Every structure is written in C-alpha cells, then in structure tokens.
Amino acid sequence: MHGRTRLLALAMALAAAPAVAQEQGKPLSVGVEAPDFTLPSATSRGLGKTVSLSDFHGQTVVIAFFYRARSSG
Amino acid sequence: MDAYRDQYAKIFKGGKGVTLLAISTDADTALASWARDKEYPFTMLSDVGGEAGQKYGAFIRTPRGVVDNRTVFIVGADGRIAHVMAPFREVDATAYTELAEAIARIAR
Numbered sequence: 001m002h003g004r005t006r007l008l009a010l011a012m013a014l015a016a017a018p019a020v021a022q023e024q025g026k027p028l029s030v031g032v033e034a035p036d037f038t039l040p041s042a043t044s045r046g047l048g049k050t051v052s053l054s055d056f057h058g059q060t061v062v063i064a065f066f067y068r069a070r071s072s073g
Numbered sequence: 074m075d076a077y078r079d080q081y082a083k084i085f086k087g088g089k090g091v092t093l094l095a096i097s098t099d100a101d102t103a104l105a106s107w108a109r110d111k112e113y114p115f116t117m118l119s120d121v122g123g124e125a126g127q128k129y130g131a132f133i134r135t136p137r138g139v140v141d142n143r144t145v146f147i148v149g150a151d152g153r154i155a156h157v158m159a160p161f162r163e164v165d166a167t168a169y170t171e172l173a174e175a176i177a178r179i180a181r
Contacts, residue, residue, distance in 0.1 A: 025130035027144050027159040034148040037125040039096065039118040042105035051094065051118055053148065060091040060180035061148040062172070064161065065120075065131040065141040066074070069099040069107040 034063075076169055078113050084173040088114065091180045098123050098140050131159070145172060147179050155179045 041048035085091050093115040101119035108117055123139030126132035131144035149155035156175040162168040
C-alpha cells in the first residue's frame with residue numbers, strides 16, 4: 001500500500017473508533033503527606049483571598065474534590 | 074454540595090476544629106455565585122486547569138480538558154492523608170455517615 005494511502009486508512013480507522021476511554025487519576029493513599037496547593041477562594045459572601053492547605057497546619061482539613069458547580073457531584 | 078451544607082453541623086462540627094475545602098475546576102466567580110445562591114457555609118476553591126486535582130490523583134482527563142473527580146481526602150493535624158473516599162458517592166447517604174465517623178475519629 002502506498003504510504004499516503006496507508007496513512008489515510010489509519011486516519012479513517014481512528015475516526016471510526018469509539019471515543020477513547022477517559023484517563024482517570026489514581027488517588028493518593030492514606031499516610032502520604034498531603035501536597036500543598038494555593039487556590040483562589042469563593043464563599044457565599046463572594047470572592048476571597050487565595051487559600052493554601054498549609055494555612056491549616058495542625059488542623060484537620062477535609063478536601064472534597066467535585067466535578068462541576070451546579071451539578072450533583 | 075447541598076448535603077454538606079445540610080449536615081454541616083453534624084459532619085463538620087459546624088466548622089470547629091475541622092475545615093471543609095470544596096474544590097473544582099470551575100472559575101472562582103462561578104463558585105461564588107453558586108455558594109451565594111445555595112448559602113453554603115464553607116469555602117470553595119477554584120482549581121482551573123486541575124493542577125490540585127492532579128496532585129491528589131483526583132481528576133478525569135476528558136477531550137475537553139481536566140476536571141476534578143469526586144474524591145474526599147481527610148488530612149490530619151500531622152499534614153498526612155488520614156482517610157480517602159474514592160470515589161465519593163455524593164448521592165449515597167452512607168457516604169456521609171462514613172465521612173462523619175472518619176472526621177470524628179481523626180479530628181480530636
């Protein structure tokens with residue numbers, strides 16, 4: 001098969017293939033040091049200062065990652 | 074998020090000794106308007122680009138970009154991860170029971 005034809009065949013096969021599975025992260029495990037982060041904050045009173053995990057050193061923090069605002073999860 | 078709000082006193086001791094940080098890849102303005110509409114009593118953080126989610130392995134890479142995946146981590150006073158709920162089953166009442174019990178155990 002001519003190189004260009006082969007490339008075209010490959011492109012067509014890829015286009016016809018089902019959507020590529022989404023890559024999902026593997027969550028950190030218990031015992032691991034929690035990585036720090038610094039992010040813009042928001043509350044019911046509006047926009048706030050940036051918040052870092054290290055701001056809460058010595059306290060218990062629940063970090064709840066979720067998909068999207070105004071969704072169930 | 075409504076369940077976190079409605080059970081805030083019970084699960085998070087009303088925020089005394091334990092802090093809830095709710096994180097998504099939404100813009101801070103979107104989170105603020107949602108928090109205002111729903112009167113959420115906790116802080117939300119804007120992880121645009123999903124960097125924090127990727128640090129914690131709590132993300133899904135989609136053709137349209139990275140979004141944070143529903144996962145709950147409890148970080149103890151020593152700065153280490155003390156409890157993980159992955160995935161966090163947002164609509165399952167038993168998930169909140171487990172969360173409350175874990176917080177009660179960890180946040181002394």
